Amino acid sequence: MLTKRIIACFDVDQGRVVKGVSFVELRDAGDPVELATLYDHEGIDELVFLDITASHEDRNTVVEMVRRTADRVFIPFTVGGGLRSDEDMMLMLESGADKITINTAAVERPELISEGAHRFGSQCIVVAIDARTERDGSMQVYTHGGRRPTGIDAVAWAREVVERGAGEIMLTSMNTDGHQGGYDIPLTRAVSEAVGVPVIASGGAGNAQHMIDAITEGRADAVLAASIFHFGTHPIMDVKRRMQAAGIPMRMEHADYDNVL
Amino acid sequence: MSHPRLSDLDVIILDYGAGNLRSVIRAVERVGARPEVASVAAAIDEADVVILPGVGAAADTMRNLRERGLVEPIREYLDNDRPFLGVCMGLQALMTVSEEGGEHACLDVLEGRVVRLPGGRKIPHMGWNRVEQRRPTPLFDGIPNGAHFYFVHSYYCDMANPDEVAATTEYGTDVTAVVERGRLAATQFHPEKSGAYGLRIYRNFLLPQSSNGASE
Numbered sequence: 001m002l003t004k005r006i007i008a009c010f011d012v013d014q015g016r017v018v019k020g021v022s023f024v025e026l027r028d029a030g031d032p033v034e035l036a037t038l039y040d041h042e043g044i045d046e047l048v049f050l051d052i053t054a055s056h057e058d059r060n061t062v063v064e065m066v067r068r069t070a071d072r073v074f075i076p077f078t079v080g081g082g083l084r085s086d087e088d089m090m091l092m093l094e095s096g097a098d099k100i101t102i103n104t105a106a107v108e109r110p111e112l113i114s115e116g117a118h119r120f121g122s123q124c125i126v127v128a129i130d131a132r133t134e135r136d137g138s139m140q141v142y143t144h145g146g147r148r149p150t151g152i153d154a155v156a157w158a159r160e161v162v163e164r165g166a167g168e169i170m171l172t173s174m175n176t177d178g179h180q181g182g183y184d185i186p187l188t189r190a191v192s193e194a195v196g197v198p199v200i201a202s203g204g205a206g207n208a209q210h211m212i213d214a215i216t217e218g219r220a221d222a223v224l225a226a227s228i229f230h231f232g233t234h235p236i237m238d239v240k241r242r243m244q245a246a247g248i249p250m251r252m253e254h255a256d257y258d259n260v261l
Numbered sequence: 262m263s264h265p266r267l268s269d270l271d272v273i274i275l276d277y278g279a280g281n282l283r284s285v286i287r288a289v290e291r292v293g294a295r296p297e298v299a300s301v302a303a304a305i306d307e308a309d310v311v312i313l314p315g316v317g318a319a320a321d322t323m324r325n326l327r328e329r330g331l332v333e334p335i336r337e338y339l340d341n342d343r344p345f346l347g348v349c350m351g352l353q354a355l356m357t358v359s360e361e362g363g364e365h366a367c368l369d370v371l372e373g374r375v376v377r378l379p380g381g382r383k384i385p386h387m388g389w390n391r392v393e394q395r396r397p398t399p400l401f402d403g404i405p406n407g408a409h410f411y412f413v414h415s416y417y418c419d420m421a422n423p424d425e426v427a428a429t430t431e432y433g434t435d436v437t438a439v440v441e442r443g444r445l446a447a448t449q450f451h452p453e454k455s456g457a458y459g460l461r462i463y464r465n466f467l468l469p470q471s472s473n474g475a476s477e
Contacts (some may be wrong), residue, residue, distance in 0.1 A: 001390065001391055002386065002388055002390045002412075002431075002432060003389045003390065003391070003409060004388075005388050005389065040456065045388070045389055067283070070283045070284055070287060071283075071287050072287075074284070074287075074288060074453060074454060074455070074456055074459060074460060075411070075454055075455075075456055076413075076451075076454045094281055094283075095281075095283070096281060096283040096284060097281075098281075098454065121316055121317045121318065122385065122415075123316065123385050123387070123413045123414075124316070167385055167387070168385075168387065196383060196384055197383060197384065197385070198383045198385070198387050221383055221387075221388070222388070249391075251389040251409040253408055253409060253456070253457075253458065255456045255457050256457060257456075257457045257460070259457075260403060260457035260458060260460070260461050261291075261292060261457065261460055261461060261464060
């Protein structure tokens with residue numbers, strides 16, 4: 001049975017992980033590659049790196065991070081942040097990323113999705129959608145890191161990006177993001193039921209129950225979390241055990257490379 | 262951890278313009294071999310082991326292989342039952358015909374069709390799925406039956422000869438996960454993206470070649 005995935009997300013600024021990550025066992029907790037390796041060994045299913053560097057003029061730092069990650073991490077990882085052309089996508093994929101994610105650039109020029117899907121395959125193209133449930137109940141797409149409303153309906157946009165070739169949707173709720181009070185279940189469910197590709201729920205993870213809810217009620221195929229893992233208070237395998245106990249198929253093998261090889 | 266004997270093997274990873282090979286190269290290195298990337302027919306003839314990776318569409322893959330003059334050398338290599346590992350599209354390309362984006366003739370090394378996954382589920386089939394071993398093979402040494410591997414695909418191999426199916430995974434139907442015939446092995450999942458057990462597949466595949474191979 002296909003398992004549900006837990007995906008860890010790192011915000012990276014000039015090659016360093018931001019948002020206080022505190023792992024005693026790490027030499028350099030700000031190094032995204034060292035963190036990624038640790039998470040791989042602790043049983044995470046997939047990783048996402050979001051480059052939040054203000055200026056994307058110089059991509060060398062990100063490229064170097066992607067290369068080093070591909071050298072050391074043997075699970076899938078996605079890279080996003082400021083990718084605006086199929087050349088940008090190619091640079092990341094050639095450096096070793098398995099998938100790329102686009103957000104604002106896709107809203108501004110939806111052809112970018114089809115261009116990427118045509119050139120690299122749909123399986124590489126993750127469209128990130130930031131959405132907010134407004135007071136009138138409508139679900140609106142936001143861009144520019146959730147700051148700019150677009151007037152576009154989230155479900156309609158989700159359908160369009162899939163039609164254009166997106167292989168997966170990473171859906172972040174602006175209402176719940178950062179609060180650790182649970183994912184936005186109605187939004188997640190509305191989008192997941194509207195499209196035939198996998199949907200990753202994002203924004204609001206505070207504990208294992210939130211992830212269970214996103215999957216059972218929100219119909220998400222994967223759940224993304226950042227901060228709850230970064231402090232070591234929610235060990236990945238503990239969260240997985242709780243999800244499994246709730247009846248969700250999970251990959252429970254320990255990624256013990258030294259023993260297996 | 263890795264195996265010193267593997268470093269003597271002449272492992273060729275075929276580059277036919279399908280994009281990123283970095284993960285496959287690193288996975289093979291991680292288990293102790295020293296792979297080389299090649300895109301010319303001569304390299305296939307001299308290799309101890311050939312690995313055909315790949316993502317993307319069947320039509321593009323076949324066109325790329327044809328343009329580089331690799332179709333006949335691969336067939337000839339496999340006719341002689343020399344060690345070959347196909348990964349994802351590197352499995353599907355071995356089939357008779359693929360229905361992805363029309364009808365496309367493939368390498369016809371394995372008999373059967375590449376068909377769309379059944380409806381009613383999210384497509385692509387993306388993520389870690391449980392792999393059921395159908396028969397014992399050294400390829401699964403140290404890997405428990407039911408271990409999970411990472412899949413990303415929308416089409417799968419409908420094999421004419423069930424004997425060639427070494428493992429399956431469930432996704433609306435029994436999906437061919439591992440094919441094995443003689444010294445040909447191929448996986449629908451990505452072993453280079455399947456953690457420790459994925460690397461173990463590479464190691465298990467390469468290890469026997471280092472004792473009985475290297476003679477061609």
